[in-house]
Amino acid sequence: MSEKILVIGAGMAGIMAARTLHDAGYNVTVLEARDRLGGRTHTDNSLGNTVDLGAAWIHGPDGNPLTPLAEQLGVARGDTDFLNRSGTAVQAYTHNGTPLNMTEYTQGQLLADAAFLKAKASILYMPPAQAHSLKDLIEHGLPQPENMTETEKLGFHYWSVIRAEYSDASDWDLINWDLLVNRYVKLPGGDLLLHGGGYKVLVDHLADGLDVRVETAVSHITTTPNQVHIQTNHGPFTATRVIITLPLGVLKSGAVQFTPSLSQAKQKAIQRIGFGNYEKLAMRFDKFQWPQDKQRFNYLSDGEPSLFNAWLNIGYYTGTPIIVAYHAGRRARLINQWSDGELLEHALTVMQRIFGDNGFGHISAPAAYVRTNWQNDPFSSGSYSSDQIGQLPTDRQILAQPIGQQLFFAGEATHPHFYATVHGAYETGVRAAREVARVINET
Ligand SMILES: Cc1cc2nc3c(=O)[nH]c(=O)nc-3n(C[C@H](O)[C@H](O)[C@H](O)COP(=O)(O)OP(=O)(O)OC[C@H]3O[C@@H](n4cnc5c(N)ncnc54)[C@H](O)[C@@H]3O)c2cc1C
Structure with missing residues (x-):
């Protein structure tokens, strides 16, 4: 019987699965629901420069297959110094907009980074038995130095809570700290922001020459002894093997x-x-109304994380006055209920407080903006997989397991360590393609 392989989804996992099989000579077609490729990578150029509305960074560029690819394709890249080791990359503000002493704040971030490493590896450290969530751990068990200054505490809070909430697209009371600390693996080399082309350049290159049917949404997958029947809005498809890269959402x-x-x-x-949920608001202004020489801005309260607590200055990298505000978890779901007018009004209020009142004067409205809503997009139903309380360490492997010799699973959520990333999705696509090839060779 001649082999026909279908891949469901043209995100990084699906594209890499199809690329691997196509290059090995197999007959493979990709079915993609949206009218574009890339899935949760989505590069926007409507603001006059590259803004990635989904994945934007290569998290851990050393040893990462995406790094040489970005280099080969000439995608402009820039380091983001989230920890502010350089002392000059980040400016943080209190809730009332007062700029913080960044030496002390950075020390707080570094102390939090060390505390997590200690929680992971120290044989003298024992987390409290009831510490399931990150909140439990931080409030009752994370080894925190005594006598931190108020500013160090804010840095510690940002790194241990807010940063973790972005990594996990969730909330500190829901995050399974054990999985976050002990399962997720980040490659070395920091974080590389792709700009000047963004992730789209990589996606288009990897998908070049593949048979991808866009606007083809799969609704039903029926497995019979010899074939798999796929129902879509463009009629039925039939295959001998199917690789499913549907987002976990x-x-x-x-x-x-x-x-x-x-x-x-x-x-x-x-x-x-x-x-989880993670949303972006990207705004282009007529001129810089914030310090152009900073990569990031953090806006903090000393209790529950505040809205608009993380900002990326795209203009630092490109020279175009574009700034992006982020929200994760509950806060992302809250702002998704707001109209564009409400969202912009809140954003401008915070910008006035942290930038305007610190020397930039009246903050005028953006000339253009783009906002995401991954939560309510039926083809993602959220942003990326997270470490949830109640989740078992083996769950991702169970999700990844093939069903018989016909259905195979890929996608970021199936990666045991690099989940929630593009390179994780990339690896799972290659892994699923190899599983298919092995089964075909053995039958
Ligand atoms: C806001 C945001 C920021 C992020 N930031 C980063 C970052 O900086 N760095 C990083 O490494 N990762 C980041 N990620 C995570 C990263 O984008 C994902 O892990 C990765 O892109 C997932 O790839 P995938 O192929 O597994 O899934 P997807 O890219 O979601 O691909 C699945 C595909 O299936 C399609 N599909 C869905 N339903 C159907 C259907 N019924 N029929 C047919 N097709 C269907 C979808 O349209 C999609 O194209 C971010 C994600 C988001 C949302």
């Missing part, structure tokens, strides 16, 4: 039906693995 939503149903073990893993 889509699997959770039940938008795609399986006959026979997925096993109980897989369904439970799908329920238990977290899938």
